Amino acid sequence: MELLKSGEQPDYAVYAKDVVFSYDNKKNVVDHLTFSVKKGEIFGLLGPNGAGKTTTIKLMTTLLRPVSGELRILGMDYRSGNRLRSRLGVVLQDESFDFTTVERALDIYGYIWGVPRNIRKKRVNDLLEKFDLYDFRNKRMWDLSGGQKRRVQVAREFMHDMDLLFLDEPTTGLDPISRRKILDMIKDMSRNGLTVIFTTHILEEADYVCDRIAIMRSGKIVAMDKTEELKKRYAGAKTIEISLSKNRDRVLSMISTGEVSSDDNNDIIVTKDVNKTISEITELIKRFDASLEYINVRSVSLDDVFFNTINGEVS
Numbered sequence: 001m002e003l004l005k006s007g008e009q010p011d012y013a014v015y016a017k018d019v020v021f022s023y024d025n026k027k028n029v030v031d032h033l034t035f036s037v038k039k040g041e042i043f044g045l046l047g048p049n050g051a052g053k054t055t056t057i058k059l060m061t062t063l064l065r066p067v068s069g070e071l072r073i074l075g076m077d078y079r080s081g082n083r084l085r086s087r088l089g090v091v092l093q094d095e096s097f098d099f100t101t102v103e104r105a106l107d108i109y110g111y112i113w114g115v116p117r118n119i120r121k122k123r124v125n126d127l128l129e130k131f132d133l134y135d136f137r138n139k140r141m142w143d144l145s146g147g148q149k150r151r152v153q154v155a156r157e158f159m160h161d162m163d164l165l166f167l168d169e170p171t172t173g174l175d176p177i178s179r180r181k182i183l184d185m186i187k188d189m190s191r192n193g194l195t196v197i198f199t200t201h202i203l204e205e206a207d208y209v210c211d212r213i214a215i216m217r218s219g220k221i222v223a224m225d226k227t228e229e230l231k232k233r234y235a236g237a238k239t240i241e242i243s244l245s246k247n248r249d250r251v252l253s254m255i256s257t258g259e260v261s262s263d264d265n266n267d268i269i270v271t272k273d274v275n276k277t278i279s280e281i282t283e284l285i286k287r288f289d290a291s292l293e294y295i296n297v298r299s300v301s302l303d304d305v306f307f308n309t310i311n312g313e314v315s
C-alpha cells in the first residue's frame, strides 16, 4: 500500500495510520485502520452492515475523535477545527432542514457557510436545475418523498466550496435516473479536482464511479485496490451460481476447486476451471444423494469479489 511519511502528504486528501476508535472502550469499531486517499480520487468504502463505514466517515469529518493513531485530512491534523471543517462537505444518512422549503433550505446552508447573498442566489438556481428540484422549490422538505429529500441533502453540500466531499450512502432511496445523475455529478466534480469518499451497498454504483475501493469488515480493511485490479484478481475466473435442495451443506463443504460463498439466499462458487468444478459438483451430488435445483455459470462481477471478501477469501 502506498503511504507517505507523516507530515509529507501534499497529494493526499486523507492519510490514516493505525486509527482506532471505540464507542464503549471495549470493542474497537475501527480497528487499526491504515489507508490513504489521493486528491481528486473517488474512493468507495464498502462493507456489510456494522462494518464501521459510517464511523470511519465520522472520524474523517471530525465528528468523532480517534482513540489512537494518526489522521490527517487535507494535510491537516484532525484536531484543526474550523480551518479543516470549512474545506469539507458531508452528507450523512439522516438530518435535513425539514421545517422549510427546498429553496430556502439550500439558501440557509449557503448562509451558514458564509456564501455572499448574490452568489447564493445563483448557486441555488443552478442546483435546483442540476438536481431536478426546480418544480418542488417551494415545497416544504417534510412534504417531499425520501428520494427527493436525499437529492436536496446532496445538492445543498454544493452550496459551499470544498476540497473533500463525504457521502454516506448518497443514493439511498433514489430512482435509477436520479441515482445516475448524482453519480455523474460526482464524476464531473472529481474531474474538476474534488476528492470524494463515499459509502454504498450498491456494487454496480461503486464499479461505475470509484477509482479505488476499500472493503471493510469488523472495523478493518480486508481488501483495497483500484476497482479494475480487484476484478482482475479474478480475471479468467467464472462464477457458478448453484441451488441445492437436499444435502446442500455437505456438498458445498467438500468443494475444493473453487471459492464457495454463501448467505441465506445465495450460494456461489468462484472458480478458474469451470469444467473441473462442475465435474466435482456432479460427483459430490451423486456421492451425497443431493438434489440440484438450479445451476448457472457467469462472469465474475464486483458483487462476487465483495461477497468473497466479506466471507474471508480474498487476501
Ligand SMILES: Nc1ncnc2c1ncn2[C@@H]1O[C@H](COP(=O)(O)OP(=O)(O)OP(=O)(O)O)[C@@H](O)[C@H]1O
Residues within 6 Å of the ligand: 023, 029, 047, 048, 049, 050, 051, 052, 053, 054, 055, 056
Ligand atoms: N453511536 C453509537 N454508539 C454505539 N455504537 C455504535 C454507534 N454507532 C455505531 N455503533 C456500532 O458501531 C459499529 C459500526 O457501525 P457503523 O455505523 O460505523 O457501520 P456501517 O458499516 O456504516 O454500517 P451500515 O452499513 O449499516 O450503515 C456497529 O456495531 C454499530 O452498532
